[in-house]
Amino acid sequence: RWTHVGVPPADPILGLKVVFRQDPFTSSKIDLTVGAYRTNDGEPWVLPAVRVATERLLTADHEYLPIDGLPAFTRATQRLMYGDDVASAVTVQTLSGTGAVRLSLEFLKRFFDAPLYLPRITWSNHFNIARDAGFADPRTYAYLDDATSRLDFESMLADLDAAPDGSIVLLHLCAHNPTGVDLTLPQWEILADLFARKSLLPLFDSAYLGFATGDLDRDAKPFRLFFEKGLAPWACVSFSKNFGLYSERVGALHATVRVEERDAVLGHLKKIARAMYSNPPAFGARIVSTVLEDPDLYASWLDSLHVMSDRIFETRGLLRSHLENATRDHDWDHITSQIGMFCFTGLTKSQVLELREKHHVYMLDNGRVSMAGVNTRNVEPLAAAIAAVLED
Numbered sequence: 001r002w003t004h005v006g007v008p009p010a011d012p013i014l015g016l017k018v019v020f021r022q023d024p025f026t027s028s029k030i031d032l033t034v035g036a037y038r039t040n041d042g043e044p045w046v047l048p049a050v051r052v053a054t055e056r057l058l059t060a061d062h063e064y065l066p067i068d069g070l071p072a073f074t075r076a077t078q079r080l081m082y083g084d085d086v087a088s089a090v091t092v093q094t095l096s097g098t099g100a101v102r103l104s105l106e107f108l109k110r111f112f113d114a115p116l117y118l119p120r121i122t123w124s125n126h127f128n129i130a131r132d133a134g135f136a137d138p139r140t141y142a143y144l145d146d147a148t149s150r151l152d153f154e155s156m157l158a159d160l161d162a163a164p165d166g167s168i169v170l171l172h173l174c175a176h177n178p179t180g181v182d183l184t185l186p187q188w189e190i191l192a193d194l195f196a197r198k199s200l201l202p203l204f205d206s207a208y209l210g211f212a213t214g215d216l217d218r219d220a221k222p223f224r225l226f227f228e229k230g231l232a233p234w235a236c237v238s239f240s241k242n243f244g245l246y247s248e249r250v251g252a253l254h255a256t257v258r259v260e261e262r263d264a265v266l267g268h269l270k271k272i273a274r275a276m277y278s279n280p281p282a283f284g285a286r287i288v289s290t291v292l293e294d295p296d297l298y299a300s301w302l303d304s305l306h307v308m309s310d311r312i313f314e315t316r317g318l319l320r321s322h323l324e325n326a327t328r329d330h331d332w333d334h335i336t337s338q339i340g341m342f343c344f345t346g347l348t349k350s351q352v353l354e355l356r357e358k359h360h361v362y363m364l365d366n367g368r369v370s371m372a373g374v375n376t377r378n379v380e381p382l383a384a385a386i387a388a389v390l391e392d
């Protein structure tokens with residue numbers, strides 16, 4: 001019956017984690033695969049505010065949420081993104097950032113006849129989500145200059161200028177995945193002018209809000225800039241990284257619409273959600289809203305954002321100096337100029353495979369390293385392994 005169904009390739013991120021787990025070299029293998037925060041001891045971290053909120057929720061019931069999610073959660077998350085100016089925001093609680101991207105693209109495919117543009121290069125799952133939502137052939141716009149591992153802003157502008165007016169353009173809000181290369185604020189301003197001139201629809205993937213710099217307002221700035229310029233941005237927000245709630249699947253889709261359009265847009269988003277998964281899970285959303293609404297827990301959460309982003313920032317410096325010591329004639333400047341969870345090393349696929357096979361170092365085939373997997377214990381062997389494959 002199923003002989004016509006071939007085995008698909010494993011997921012390049014979550015599939016690789018499975019391969020890592022199966023590697024019997026338990027003492028020396030290094031996991032730089034999935035973007036999930038780790039302490040310097042290589043352990044997952046339950047944020048203190050999340051722990052307190054969880055204890056408070058132990059007696060909560062397990063009733064269904066409304067289709068669009070927990071009202072206290074949607075209200076609180078709107079404020080994180082928009083500040084106080086929420087009159088034109090329609091918000092639906094989603095199955096983390098992935099669910100928000102899927103829900104928004106399902107809606108846009110149905111009601112907004114326009115091509116979709118993704119950055120060249122982007123999170124691999126964007127292509128899966130886009131295709132499953134009916135965008136059979138998502139287009140791409142220039143982003144990273146492979147030769148320099150820096151943003152190719154001129155080509156990005158040229159590609160988006162050549163896009164049909166009214167196209168949907170996915171942008172990474174901050175801590176671009178996989179490159180760690182973001183636009184500067186003056187570049188966002190220039191981009192916003194182009195979006196205005198061409199009536200492009202900005203769809204911000206916001207998986208690292210507060211995680212990139214430790215400063216929520218700074219990380220939200222591109223969205224707010226587009227909003228203030230009247231560009232009606234949408235945002236797909238994940239609370240996996242900034243709350244460490246990976247498995248709870250907590251997220252939100254914010255759609256900026258005219259006030260008189262709110263009921264229709266919300267109604268159809270709910271209709272789509274109802275058919276796909278009915279209504280979202282409550283536990284993680286309750287944790288997030290408990291933290292966001294309690295001043296002490298909120299302050300504790302802001303501290304935790306700094307703890308996580310500071311550790312990653314310091315680890316970048318450490319990795320760079322170990323690599324500079326271990327290699328000659330290599331420029332590692334991009335390790336510290338990139339931001340957020342990931343470092344785009346510039347290593348080739350064959351070097352990455354050699355690292356995996358000979359040294360039990362696991363990074364994505366495209367050379368992406370999850371910086372959270374680097375720590376004071378493994379940074380030296382990691383730099384030595386990279387130096388060894390560069391010499392081969």
Ligand code: LMR
Nearest residue numbers: 013014033034035123177
């Ligand atoms: C990643 O890019 O590693 C994370 O966002 C996890 C995922 O779902 O791919």
